[in-house]
Amino acid sequence: MSEREASGTNIRTSTWDGEMLVRAEHVKKYFPIRKGILQREVARVHAVDDVSLEVRSGETLGLVGESGCGKSTLARCIARLYDLTSGSITFEGRDISRLSRRQLRPVRRELQMVFQDPYASLNPRKRVGAIISDPLRIHAYGDRAKIKNRVRELLELVGLSPEHVNRYPHEFSGGQRQRIGVARAIALHPKLIIADEPVSALDVSIRAQVINLLDDLQDELALTYVFIAHDLGVVRHISDRIAVMYLGKIVEISPAEELYRRPVHPYTEALLSAVPLPDPDLSARRDRIVLQGDVPSPVSPPSGCRFHPRCRYATEICTTQEPPLVPHGSQGHFAACHHPLSFSEPPAVSGATAAAP
Amino acid sequence: MAEPLLEVRDLKVSFRTEDGTVKAVDGVSLEVAAGETLGIVGESGSGKSVTMMSVMRLINDPNMRVEGEVIYKGRDLMKLTQEQIREIRGTGIAMIFQDPMTSLNPVYRVGWQISEQIRAHEKVSAKAAHDRAVELLRAVGIPHAQERVDDYPHQFSGGMRQRVMIAMAISCNPDLLIADEPTTALDVTIQAQILELIKKLRDDFGTAVVLITHDMGVVADITDRVAVMYAGRIVEQGGLRSVFYDAEHPYTWGLLGSIARLDRPRPPRLTAIKGMPPSLIHLPQGCAFGPRCPYRFDLCTEVPSLEDRLGDGHLDACHLDTERKRDLRETAIHPELAGRGEPELTEESR
Numbered sequence: 001m002s003e004r005e006a007s008g009t010n011i012r013t014s015t016w017d018g019e020m021l022v023r024a025e026h027v028k029k030y031f032p033i034r035k036g037i038l039q040r041e042v043a044r045v046h047a048v049d050d051v052s053l054e055v056r057s058g059e060t061l062g063l064v065g066e067s068g069c070g071k072s073t074l075a076r077c078i079a080r081l082y083d084l085t086s087g088s089i090t091f092e093g094r095d096i097s098r099l100s101r102r103q104l105r106p107v108r109r110e111l112q113m114v115f116q117d118p119y120a121s122l123n124p125r126k127r128v129g130a131i132i133s134d135p136l137r138i139h140a141y142g143d144r145a146k147i148k149n150r151v152r153e154l155l156e157l158v159g160l161s162p163e164h165v166n167r168y169p170h171e172f173s174g175g176q177r178q179r180i181g182v183a184r185a186i187a188l189h190p191k192l193i194i195a196d197e198p199v200s201a202l203d204v205s206i207r208a209q210v211i212n213l214l215d216d217l218q219d220e221l222a223l224t225y226v227f228i229a230h231d232l233g234v235v236r237h238i239s240d241r242i243a244v245m246y247l248g249k250i251v252e253i254s255p256a257e258e259l260y261r262r263p264v265h266p267y268t269e270a271l272l273s274a275v276p277l278p279d280p281d282l283s284a285r286r287d288r289i290v291l292q293g294d295v296p297s298p299v300s301p302p303s304g305c306r307f308h309p310r311c312r313y314a315t316e317i318c319t320t321q322e323p324p325l326v327p328h329g330s331q332g333h334f335a336a337c338h339h340p341l342s343f344s345e346p347p348a349v350s351g352a353t354a355a356a357p
Numbered sequence: 358m359a360e361p362l363l364e365v366r367d368l369k370v371s372f373r374t375e376d377g378t379v380k381a382v383d384g385v386s387l388e389v390a391a392g393e394t395l396g397i398v399g400e401s402g403s404g405k406s407v408t409m410m411s412v413m414r415l416i417n418d419p420n421m422r423v424e425g426e427v428i429y430k431g432r433d434l435m436k437l438t439q440e441q442i443r444e445i446r447g448t449g450i451a452m453i454f455q456d457p458m459t460s461l462n463p464v465y466r467v468g469w470q471i472s473e474q475i476r477a478h479e480k481v482s483a484k485a486a487h488d489r490a491v492e493l494l495r496a497v498g499i500p501h502a503q504e505r506v507d508d509y510p511h512q513f514s515g516g517m518r519q520r521v522m523i524a525m526a527i528s529c530n531p532d533l534l535i536a537d538e539p540t541t542a543l544d545v546t547i548q549a550q551i552l553e554l555i556k557k558l559r560d561d562f563g564t565a566v567v568l569i570t571h572d573m574g575v576v577a578d579i580t581d582r583v584a585v586m587y588a589g590r591i592v593e594q595g596g597l598r599s600v601f602y603d604a605e606h607p608y609t610w611g612l613l614g615s616i617a618r619l620d621r622p623r624p625p626r627l628t629a630i631k632g633m634p635p636s637l638i639h640l641p642q643g644c645a646f647g648p649r650c651p652y653r654f655d656l657c658t659e660v661p662s663l664e665d666r667l668g669d670g671h672l673d674a675c676h677l678d679t680e681r682k683r684d685l686r687e688t689a690i691h692p693e694l695a696g697r698g699e700p701e702l703t704e705e706s707r
Contacts, residue, residue, distance in 0.1 A: 066544040173633050203400040204571055208615035208629035215626065230544060233617035237627065260619060274549040276574030277620045278613065280597050283577045290553055291546045293500075294514045 018057035020093075021192055021224050022078060027051045027087035029073050033299065046298045047073040049248035050087070057191070060218065060225040062239030062256065064232060064271070066295055070248040071228050075194045078226065079113050080104055092191070109139055112185040116197035118177030122169040128155075128180055129165035135187045154183040157220075159213060175206035182213065186221060194226045199234060211238060232275050236260055241332065244268050247298055247306040250325060254333040264328045264335035267307045305338065313339045361388035362532055362565050363412070363450075368425035370404070370411050372418060377638040381407045383589035385425075386663075391532060394559060394566040396580035396597075398573065398612070402634055404589040405569045409535050413452055414442050429533075448478050451526035455538035457518035461510040467494075467521050468506035471528055478529045493524040497554060516547035520554065527558060534558075537569045552579055573616055577601060585609050588635055588645035591663055595671030605666070605673035605682055608646045610689040624693040644676070652677060652685060 030044040048070040055061045063071040076082045078089055088097040096107050115121040129151055136147045152162040158179040185193055199207040229235045236256055243253040252265040263269045273289045291310050296302055302309050308318040317338050325336040370382040382404040389395050397405045410416050412427050427434040454460045472486035494502035497520040540548035559566050583600040585593040593606040604610055614628030632649040635641050641648050643658040656676040663674040
């Protein structure tokens, strides 16, 4: 444990020169598994296990990984929708990890979430106007007229017509609902938006619209994003930096382009190579690394490096010692691996970045 | 060309609803040759699943109306009795679905479910069927198949469940496997495993595959031919390379442009398709894609027919002149790369 403590503590995992907005330090979130009449705790799901990272003002940090890797849990810890098991979250220089619900209220203004399922995250019995004005009323934004104006303004901002204010969510398509979710999130001029798979449930053509909208809003409103997605193409498109998670840990964090051009961690390499490319020739040419088996259970994660049972480079040391997150290559690129992929190799040929062997 | 294994001729499927008639499939014709892999791409509501579900006669909605022919090995599946079609399902054509959890029965052991399928089609003992089930699970890459055969579906992960579904689908050696979004619910690494498995089975047994998906990457990876569907019609159909490199329909351009691709430099913006898919109750006059198409002109008020305009077997349903399509294509898909002289073309909407 002490060894783990030493790693990552004071490492600056950021290169962005913006002001620091969020800092997560040694965040752990374990969910108890209870059994029996006494509901005794029999085991724990290690959803997020000692994660440290920073998000700077104005940047977009992408979080990627397979389902169950803890990316959503981490996001919810940052938003304080979950209480941390241990560790701390600092938002704008203030430790928010131990604040009570009441104390959190002013923080919530600055820190909003957009959820994956635009069907489940909007109350079907409320009109769009009420959905968007809820945060405004809760935070006493102003009188009725002021709120009404703000709602109209928001609808326009996200590309919906102000006439839609009296409609119910079911009258909208998936893409439009997601726009409503975005309007609600930006209503109070937040600084940080945590978007948990905001486009995964949408069709391809609509997905591009929503991504472009998020892009535009970031420029217009100087927003900072933590963007979670499992689609590596989408994450690359929107992020400045990307953190790759595996079984509750960050295994690699890097400036976006560099991660795709020169992945250091074998898991990142495999993840990139598994993405199907919409180009038949390239697709036929490249060597795909097909990872064997499934992600192990986070209840009892493997010893040493958690990726070792599926890693093709794994050796003795990987089974016993957990690799620390250390710098590789250019500034701001960190990876946790005993056998980092060589950095002396020339970068992969452009046009086939993901096809690197 | 050899006799196709499956031929769909002018299939129309509509549903009567309170709001009007939904034209889910509106005159789809396609062929699948023995051993080939056909990809059907489209967004939700484009009719891709309904088309293949109707081929299997799996929709039993009293408000549904089906017209057209589906010829499989010389027989019209639409005219068969329930008994006859049941015989073809499984032994002739098998299907796997997106969500393996809902397609498996949670209260029966997976081995039992596979054996049931085998015994429904062949006269074998329970013991023999069970052994076949173990063998099949091994063939689809389930470790410790001997023990896992007696597990329940919830004891398997998503990827493993999809393997079980595939095992079940191939249990009676079908000539055609219809896979409806088989990897959509799975992670990329697991998706890669399942796609490899489907490829292997196709190559080992010569099974033809119809793969329904919305992911152009999956299509590029596994198929030989592609049909692109929009609002219940096929708008483009051709060989894999020709659809990807010489796409003829503006909708296909839009699909290709709206993907955040890993194999190209990051563009400043994605080329989104404007608007949203039309209501299938009130289809637009003429070309269904017209209202969203940046290149629409007067002819588009008439429904374009799916034609082979260049005589190379590549069909498309777009009125634009072939010359003009060639000029527009690159700019439409990658405005940031091509046509530096006229980037305003993509902005030129309606």
